[in-house]
Each structure stands twice: as C-alpha cells, then as structure tokens.
Amino acid sequence: MTSNVMPMTTSASVPTGSESAIAAEGTVTDRIVQANARYAETFGHAGLDGAPALHVAVVACMDARLDPLGALGLELGDCHTIRNAGGVVTDDVIRSLTISQRKLGTRSVVLVHHTGCGMETLTEDFRGDLEAEVGQRPSWAVESFQDAEQDVRQSMQRVRTSPFLPHTDDVRGFVYDVRTGLLREVDPAS
Numbered sequence: 284m285t286s287n288v289m290p291m292t293t294s295a296s297v298p299t300g301s302e303s304a305i306a307a308e309g310t311v312t313d314r315i316v317q318a319n320a321r322y323a324e325t326f327g328h329a330g331l332d333g334a335p336a337l338h339v340a341v342v343a344c345m346d347a348r349l350d351p352l353g354a355l356g357l358e359l360g361d362c363h364t365i366r367n368a369g370g371v372v373t374d375d376v377i378r379s380l381t382i383s384q385r386k387l388g389t390r391s392v393v394l395v396h397h398t399g400c401g402m403e404t405l406t407e408d409f410r411g412d413l414e415a416e417v418g419q420r421p422s423w424a425v426e427s428f429q430d431a432e433q434d435v436r437q438s439m440q441r442v443r444t445s446p447f448l449p450h451t452d453d454v455r456g457f458v459y460d461v462r463t464g465l466l467r468e469v470d471p472a473s
C-alpha cells in the first residue's frame with residue numbers, strides 16, 4: 284500500500300521513517316488508532332482535574348514543529364492549550380480563554396508564535412482566492428502576518444482589552460525559534 288500523506292517539502296524525495304511506518308500499517312489514522320490502544324494500556328493520568336493545575340492558558344500556533352508542553356516544561360493537567368493557524372487571538376480564542384478563566388480558574392495567558400510561520404506566506408487575498416474557487420467568501424479573516432513579533436503584540440493587546448476576560452494582568456508573548464527550541468519574549472511596548 285502506498286502512503287496517502289503528501290510530502291510538504293519538495294526535498295523529501297525519500298520517505299522518512301514516519302512515512303514508511305504509515306505505508307506499512309495503512310492510513311495515518313489507522314496508525315493513530317493503534318497507537319492509542321497502546322497508550323491506554325499504560326495510562327496513568329486517571330486522577331487529573333480538568334481545571335489546569337498551574338492556572339495558565341497557552342495560545343500557540345498549530346505548527347507541527349512546536350510542542351507546547353515540552354517547550355514550556357509543562358505536563359498533562361498543567362495548562363489549557365489553545366491552538367490555531369498562527370496562534371492568533373481570534374474571537375474563537377477569546378471564547379476559549381473566557382471559558383478557561385471564568386469556568387476553569389486560569390489567570391495567566393502565554394502567547395506563542397514562532398519563526399518560519401506559514402502565516403507569513405499568506406495574505407488576505409487568500410479569502411478572495413477561495414471565493415473565486417468555491418463561490419463563497421469565508422466569514423473569517425485569514426489573520427496572516429508578516430512579522431511574528433508584531434503579531435504577538437497585537438495578540439497580547441486583544442487579550443488585554445477583551446471585556447470578557449477578568450484576568451489580564453499576566454499576559455506575556457513569545458516567539459519560539461524552531462531551529463533552536465528557544466523562546467524569545469516580546470516586549471509589548473516596543
């Protein structure tokens with residue numbers, strides 16, 4: 284069986300280890316289902332509370348190279364992790380943060396963008412392209428950006444000025460370097 288996974292880079296002419304495994308065991312979802320069965324065999328987190336132990340919510344890009352828990356020294360149960368394309372603060376992120384703070388006790392917000400984000404390659408023209416192709420303009424903004432640091436500042440501002448969030452004193456933003464694993468804090472004022 285051949286792999287259904289399309290390589291995302293043109294340089295990947297030889298299947299990687301992961302792709303070989305997928306080809307051997309069926310679709311990637313088949314592989315996920317099998318992996319979950321093994322995960323559950325040794326599951327040891329039955330006693331965790333749904334409210335984050337460290338009272339923190341992390342908003343991060345969905346990028347495959349970013350592991351928020353590992354990069355931030357957090358463990359299962361410690362935080363809420365809210366992810367989307369870019370890690371931008373959209374209305375839906377505000378929705379999640381509002382529930383996180385008002386119903387599940389979080390008080391701190393950590394925003395994580397990263398170097399080499401795909402959002403830097405898009406513009407709002409993407410919505411027009413979609414409309415031309417499918418005949419319907421999406422209601423959502425693309426939320427693309429050219430400068431990750433500047434977009435972190437905008438995201439911090441959106442959190443701090445939201446009328447729905449009771450805790451906006453501890454809101455900090457970072458750019459994660461996908462080559463080094465290091466976070467660089469963004470000064471909200473500069």
Ligand SMILES: [Zn+2]
Binds near residue numbers: 370397
């Ligand atoms: Zn990204």
